[in-house]
Amino acid sequence: MKLPGTACIAFLMLCACAANAQVDAVDVEEVLSMADARADSVPPAPPRDLSARDHIGDNDSGDRISVSWTLSPDDGGGEADVLGYLVMRSEAPDARGDTVGVVPAGTTRLVDDTAVPRTPYYYHVQAVDSVNLSEPATFGPVEGRSSFWQPRRTSVFVLMAVFFAMVITFTQLAQKGASLFIRRIPGLNAIEEAVGRATEMGRPVLYVPGIGEIDNIMTIASLTILSHVAKITARYETPLIVPTARAVVMSAAEEVVKEAYAEAGHPDAYNPDNIRYLSDAQFAFAAAVNGIMLREKPAANLYLGAFWAESLLLAETGFEAGAIQVAGTAMVSQLPFFVTACDFTLMGEELYAASAYLSREPKLMGSLKGSDWMKALSIALMAAGIIANIVGWTAFVAWFETQ
């Protein structure tokens, strides 16, 4: 029966682990001497391959050293009676020094966070069974330092640098007027067709630029597309109604539409009463837009921009009113409603791609093309990961480990 000793040591270890406190070496000896005399007299084999190195933490003041080892042959195998490991630290190779901590069996790592920076230490690790300590494994000297680089995050940094380099390069190329290819987004054809249909029917076009603020990139993208739509309606002299939920967005929309009508050569067809501020409140805005749909019966409803829960209220009423509906948003949670209730939906990034396609603005082109090629690189990395898995190339996978 080894129970009393076992219980004592187990308790000691639990205390040490829970409190993460420094345990004085004397206490350990004391507990060991108190243990049951009839117990095991064969000490376990010591842990192997002990190593220690500077641990680079989040705020690295150089007081942490990470100690690791391979399990003692008696831990999980052999006599299978190892209860834990006692880790000690000294400033001379032969002295045993102070206890750093005690960890339970099966553990192969401990971070000592009490080191004095730039002091060389020797670490000694002993396996503990119910009563005996193994011979110590010793490693040293090692010292803690403050680091200027977090190696676990090198992969993050490299990918970030590559991505940003691409974004900046493409932006500059676009600025210099290089012709960068973006495929035509099918949604644009759908928008043009919807506007054409409204013209045939002699009914207005309704364009809702979302309820985002003016600094929301979806709103900005939407205003670019609004300019395109306004040019078409100006040409066909079809009324264009633009309800907004933000006063600033309304003045921006006024500018955009007025300019588009002037560019299309129909400045007189511009009707300022059709650019309307309805309400800042989400549901009140939706109710007011629904009112427009039912009273003024637009034949084409275009919802492009940032939408939240009101997307459902708008798309459902528009569907019932029998209008052709085209939507576009990067709010992923609203896409299901638009996809089901609208005739065509620009999903997620397609909204940005459409605005970049139409405006050719360098900053939009830059991030779109940069993201594009980063996606290609992502696919390549995923493929490499799969191959690394197959051929057992662990270094590749480990390089991307961030924790």
Place this chain on the structure above:
Amino acid sequence: MRRQIPLMLCFIAGVFTAVQYFIPHPAIQDFQERFLAWLMTLLAFAFLLGTVSLIRLHWHKIRNKADDRGYSFVALAGLLVMIGFGFFHPAHHSPGSPFNTLFQNVQVPIEATMFSLLAFYIASAAFRAFRARTMEATLLLVAATIVMLGRVPLGELIHEQIPIATRWILEVPNMASKRGIMIGVGLGMMATALKIVLGIERAWMGGGD
């Protein structure tokens, strides 16, 4: 100058917070710790900007004798009452204070009810708008129906495979497609952040000189 200095501050702050992630040295991290507190302070003040704008909006409506100015009075009265109880009632901190009572019995019921309106609209949309018109719409409807069945106990009673099918939809096709969206949106977020830090994207500064 009026545009250069804020752009420079934006650049310095952005480069610092981005780069500190890779530098664990205490010289950087101790400053980062303080800078985070600054950002929290700025956020607190920035949030309250919205309250000032709200007061201005309703004050203008009342002063210009807008048709619906009665509701502006309601909004301002609600604001003033909360401020009064929140700052001048001695027990504003305790759970039973008038301030907390108003929150629990005015704000909570109204806000909670607003979004529950959508339960009705989603049912009506299911009936009137969700049609298997195209292959895409059909797939969406079938997946939605299985998930709807698999997430309620009654669906589990109908057939034992339904919850398993639901789990499969969530953890295989849903996960793959959401991962794709997540990566794309993530790249867009980073590109936007980069453009803000470099001063290419300046919408935050607003117009004017």
Place this chain on the structure above:
Amino acid sequence: MDGRSLFDKILKIDRRWIFLLVGIAVVIPFFLPLGLPVVVTPPVQSLFDEVDRLPPNSQPLLMSIDYAPATLPELEPMSLAILRHAFERDVNVAVMTLHPAGYGLAERALLQAAEEYGMVYGEDYVFLGFQPGVSAVILSLGVNIRNVFPEDAYGTSLSQIPMMEGIRNFDDVPLAVTLAGWSAAEAWIYYAVEPYGQRVAAGVTAVMATDYYPYLGAGQLVGLLGGMRGAAEYEALIEHPDQGWRGMDSQSIIHMLIILLIVVGNVAYFVTGRKKKLVSQG
């Protein structure tokens, strides 16, 4: 009247009749409960196991109750279930919030659960209150909790709160749970899981739940509760049925109603042949 004109009528029905149907379907189960059993799914089970492994009367479970009133019925049952589980096992709990409206809502859930189990403030649980800044707040918590919450919500310094003794940062918090109806849950992944390797579980609304499966699959979340159903499963695990579980009856009926509406709508649509000519699909 032939079938076609009947379906025509059905298609043109005023939507307020559908509203009425929904209202009736919700109310009936309140009077005639079905009491259907709830099967537990793996993401909920793993969160339950995480809480079940926490040491009693030791390092606290950190709960970030970040929801606003708009999502209260989905997320409050989760808060109560997790708090009850922790208190039942004498696990210490520290509650904070990243949403200003969460202040009143976190306090109300915490006080209710603490009262049920006779917990003592300061020894078994603490309410840290609200701090603005989301990402800055979470990052600071990883460095030192006292940088963000020098005192609790009621102005007591953390150094005078017994259960917070020796609790410095995420190293001393074995598990953090965020309950949010907005991107706060994602912020916990960006700013606690990634930089600090903190173990985080999330409870989110059903609207958001599908978007969080990639995080769950990549091991960035150790558990996920999705919507009222998630709360119902957790209530089943702790054998303390409450709002989430009771809601499942109405949920069952309405889901069936909606599926029925989809089917009827589609049948009517195809029978009447009202196929609107579509815009080109590109």
Place this chain on the structure above:
Amino acid sequence: MAELFWTTVGAILTLSIYSFLYKDNPFYKFAEHLVVGVSAGYYLVIYYWNYIDPNVATPIFLLRVGDESIGFMSGQWWMAFIPGLLGILLYARFFPKIAWVGRWPLGIYVGGYAGLGISPVMQARVIRQLGANGLPLAGVDDPMAGMTNFALGIVIFAVTTYLFVVKRSIGAGNKIARVGAIVLAAVIGYAGYVVLTLLSNAGVVSMTNILLVIGLLGTLSYFFFSMRHRGILGGLARIGIIFLMVGFGASFGYTVMSRISLLIGRVGFLLHDWLHLVD
């Protein structure tokens, strides 16, 4: 008595909001504007007492941080004073003459938050997701294999039916032949299911992991704008749209639950907390 009063207030406000279902009306508008004011007031007070009072006002004016006193002009005082001053400067925007000063703190705020997010987003949304999707394609335990193979069987059936019937490679114009073609497609689909089951039981392939890889590949291809969607890219994008639609369907099904939950919560409030009709 007080409790009954306040619950009744909550109930009346709840019913005012529901009156919107019939149509927009003054009761709804009243409640809507009331909550705008009340919530703004609530947030203002919470922000003040939780953050500004302990971290800005108290250190600056009362010279105290937490439990300890600090000296006027000491390091800690400046650490509260500088951000406090920057915060006040944000309000310069309301005074046109000095509005430009308001951009200084805004620059720090916008830049600081933009920079903070960059690396964690790269790590959480890109690297970790790619890592989780770089899956072994064979020789793994696959608990979802049954459902995956079943779904693939259905896909094979659907595709062969499409080829036979719509593309008219078999049984053109003949009703009986068409039925035969569908039966044949069903047999092929079933055969596919059986073969896949045998393969996955033998551990040769993990179709679930292959689907995850193809799904991500397809979705990323769909959102690739630098080339026309033709050939392989076109095919992948087509697969991507299938995955996207199933994903949106899952979101839709889940969202229904969300909205209904809110309704259940409110009905519970009316029937239980207010009228005490049910327990």
